[in-house]
Amino acid sequence: MDTIFREPTPKTSASDIKKTYPVLEMSCAACAVSVESMLKHTPGVSDAGVNYANQNAWVQFNPKVVSPQELQSAVRSIGYDIVIDAEDPLQVQEEAQRDYYESLKKRTILAIVLSVPVVLIGMSVMDSAEGYWNYIMMVLSAPVIFWLGRSYFINAWKQARHGNANMDTLVALSTGIAFLFSAFTTFNPHFWMMRGQHPHVYFEAAAVIIAFISLGKLLEERAKSTTSSAIKKLMGLQPKTVRIIDGETERDLPIADVQPGNIVLVRPGERIPVDGVVVMGSSFIDESMISGEPIPVEKTMGGAVFAGTINQKGSFRFRAEKVGANTVLARIIQTVQEAQGSKAPVQRLVDKIAGIFVPVVLGISVLTFITWMVVGGPNALTTALLTSVTVLVIACPCALGLATPTAIMVGVGKGAENNILIKDAESLELGYKVNAVVLDKTGTITEGKPVVTDLHWLSIPNGQNQLESVLYALESQSEHPLAEAVTEHIKQKGIAAASVNSFESITGYGVQAQYDGVTYVVGNRKLIEKQNVALNDQVEREADWLREMAKTVVFFASNEQILAIIAIADPVKQTSRQAVDKLHQQGIDVYMLTGDNPQTAAAVAHQTGIRHFQADVLPSDKASFVKQLQANGKVVAMVGDGINDSEALAQADVSIAMGKGSDIAMDVAKMTLITSDLTSVPKALRLSRKTVATIRQNLFWAFIYNLVGIPIAAGVLYPGFGFLLNPMIAGAAMALSSVSVVTNSLRLRVTDL
Structure with missing residues (x-):
């Protein structure tokens, strides 16, 4: 169809809808600009944007004025395409990109193979009086230019139809003129000889230009084709089916059929399908994708649960409240789609x-x-x-x-x-401007896994090894996530678990069991008080000191006295302080964001020399913080390792993922640090x-x-x-x-x- 150009509509209509379409055949950022301009100038479109990074275009348009087919025709008129009629448009896009890469690879190899003899002939017989060499070079270079390099001429013509020019125009003009001039000289060498000129030809120059430029495009496509889809991995966090409790029966439903108010059953190890509130049972849930914190959160009656998070050992039922596009996971997906893009x-x-x-x-x-x-x-x-x-x-x-x-x-x-693995040119081209670095805490500054940092024995009536054996037995049967840190700590000493009986898990407090007629407990302060075990001043002082160091305190006691104080923390990496110091030396402001509590955040900031930090931060808050810094004129680099960092990573000017982090963080980020060594950040900049x-x-x-x-x-x-x-x-x-x-x-x- 002929596209009618006009100025973009400044205001949206109440009947406008917003759709996202995969774009095909874009090979550079300028292509994205051309597609975006064409869409914006199509009648009925109020606004549009093209994301070169994920090869998508979003269009806000009035379906009464323009149809998706007309949008597709407008884009096709300048040499590109959008996918509008497909059950799985992303799959269509991926297949098209894969086919294009394979086609480009074959064309590039053949162009190089044909160009090499042309260059060798041109260098060795350029002054030869034998005209047949020119015919040989013409026969070899013609398919390189007009068959293998035809896309440059086609794209140059499509650009010219709309009054535009790009690198394809230059390639087409220079190679086309050089070939036609050389062909004229080959067929009419006497034209120049009669005028005292040697009949030079430039077939080799034209052929080599096509081969060189094609090789560059192939390398770019190769880099793009090896990167997986961050959005698909995020979507993969949501189960395909849901187990619904309907009266006394259980039945499986597709995730799309779940409605608010449905009662959902979640078993150990399963992912939670939608957002809701627990109505029966209890468990610990790994919410690291939301909060970034490695310690699973206990959920009891009335507790909120979120789609994509992982249930641990318990089984429970919850009432669905937010489904489809309204879940926290869906909002993260949407935000990543909108913010993840090329920055010119x-x-x-x-x-x-x-x-x-x-x-x-x-x-x-x-x-x-x-x-x-x-x-x-x-x-x-x-x-x-x-x-x-x-x-x-x-x-x-x-x-x-x-x-x-x-x-x-x-x-x-x-x-x-x-x-330092670099996904594309954008991060290298923007990194030198960075004057603010935002660091996630858990897994970025810290190791990301809770470990026992202190195990202080206060009273040992029957020998430490025997008591450690009892402690090991209690914690190995506990469902609490911190118990694993204690068992790992004791296991390294080669101590076996004692044979305890009457084991009981006390929800919200800890665990208890009997050994040799004595009751032993492991848990928090509430459990100690419930057992009427005295906390003397020495124990109180030591526990307070450990808490000030941002450590979680667990007590091990008999039914008579406190036996040991256990401190568990996520330790700071050895190189974190050095990395922060180097960033400061480069004149870069460093900020730390964490979902952890203010006390822990302050302790980590003090250890690493970070002057600016915020605690109790949600994923959306991280992205908002990055936006705020950008609004204040900062060029921001975001460093993170978890799904909860993906929004902020996508929003940042330069995004850096830690190598041991989540796949989605590494997909969204433009750089990945293989070693998770924070000193690689100043090196990257x-x-x-x-x-x-x-x-x-x-x-x-x-x-x-x-x-x-x-x-x-x-x-x-x-x-x-x-x-x-x-x-x-x-x-x-x-x-x-x-x-x-x-x-x-x-x-x-x-x-x-």
Whole structure:
């Protein structure tokens, strides 16, 4: 269909709907800009946005004015596509991307295979009088340019139809002109000989340009195809079916059929399907995906439970209250979808410049031809043709196209050597601007697993080993999540569990059992008071001191006295303080966010030298905090390891996941630290500075090359020096500019982080 352009509607209509569609065939950030612009200018669309990172477009439109089919036609008119009619559009998108990658891989390999002999022939017989070599080069290069490289010409034409130009336009023009000029020379070599010129051809330059640019696109697609879908993994946290209690019977329902008010049964080890409130039973639930804290939370009658969290050992029933898009998990998914996107990498700037560069070069070429026709004398036509074609040949975008991807490739490799996995160019291109780093506490600053830090025996009437054996027996039968830390601590000593009897778990307090006629208990202060065991001043002081150190205190006692005080904590990593100090030295503000209590947060902040922190923070609060920093002019890097960090990671300008964290955190993040060593964060930001500096140097020399080379190719030195640039020398200069860019990028390999 013909697309009618108009200014975007400034206000939305009450009948507007908002839909998200997968986008196909986008290969750069500029593609996303083109699709977004086309959608915004389609009648009936009030607003639209295209997310290059996850290849999605959201469109707010009036279905009475424009249909999804018309939106698809508008996008197709500029060479892209959106998936509108499919049961599983994400699967269609993934299959299309996989097919495109395989097709591009075959085309690139074949282009390289065909280009190599053309280059070898061109280098060895460029001055040969035997014309058949030119025919051989033409036959080999023609399929490279017009078959293997046809997409550049097709896309350039589609862009031109709408008055746009990009890197595809430059590639199509330079290779097309070079080939046509060379083909003319091949069929009519006497045209130049009669005018005293050697019949040069430039088939090798045209073929190599296609091969080089295709290789760059293949490497980019490879990086994109190996990243898994964060959204699919989040959706995978929700069970497909739900067990409903209907009167005295149980029945399984699809998750989509659950309604608020349904009574849901959850058994040990199962994921909770929807949000609700416990109405029968009790259990401990791993809510680390929501709070980020490693210690499961006890749920009893009236306790709130959330979709995607994991039930531990108990079984319970709860009443569904929020289902479908209203659950906490669904809101996290929606937020990640909206916030996870590309933040305009440097290559987008290059494409914008190319849009101006192309008509300027064309204008210079035409002006050069006209000028030499006027002032060229007897050989005006020959000189005019040679100089105008030389302008187009020397303006080849190869150096410009390689400037960013080569530096990014070397920078990514350097990061991998230093245990920093970089997902895409965006993080490297933004990292050098970061002036605020937000750190999650659990698993990022700390180890992420509770361990026994202190086991202080106060009274040992029957020997410590025997009492440790009793303690081991009680904790090994306990369902409390902290009990595992105690059993692991004692197990390392090689002590076996005693044979206790009358074991009883007291919900909300702890456990008790009998051994050799004596009752022993392990639990909190409430349990000790319930057993009427005295807490003397020494015990009180030590317990208070441990709590001030952000540790959880557990008491082990007989029915007569306190036997031991056990302190459990999530220890701070050894390198956390060093990492924070290095960030401060780089002039970066460091913030810590945690779902833990203020006392624990303050203790960790003190140990690591962090000056700014917030406690009792929910996942949405983390994302809001990042937004607030951004609103205050900060460029924010978020470092986290859990599902609860995914919203903030997606919102941040630069997102960094700890390598031992959750899959979703690593999917959303643009960088992953393999070792979970926090000192890799300042290294990653330094790598960004050095990579961006290299990109700027490459772009500078690529543009300087054109600024100097194009006037010389046009003949500005001829009046004063009698010098006209030979098109073959122009081709060599073009190749030399590419070599210089690649060589400069390779210097990153020996840089020190």
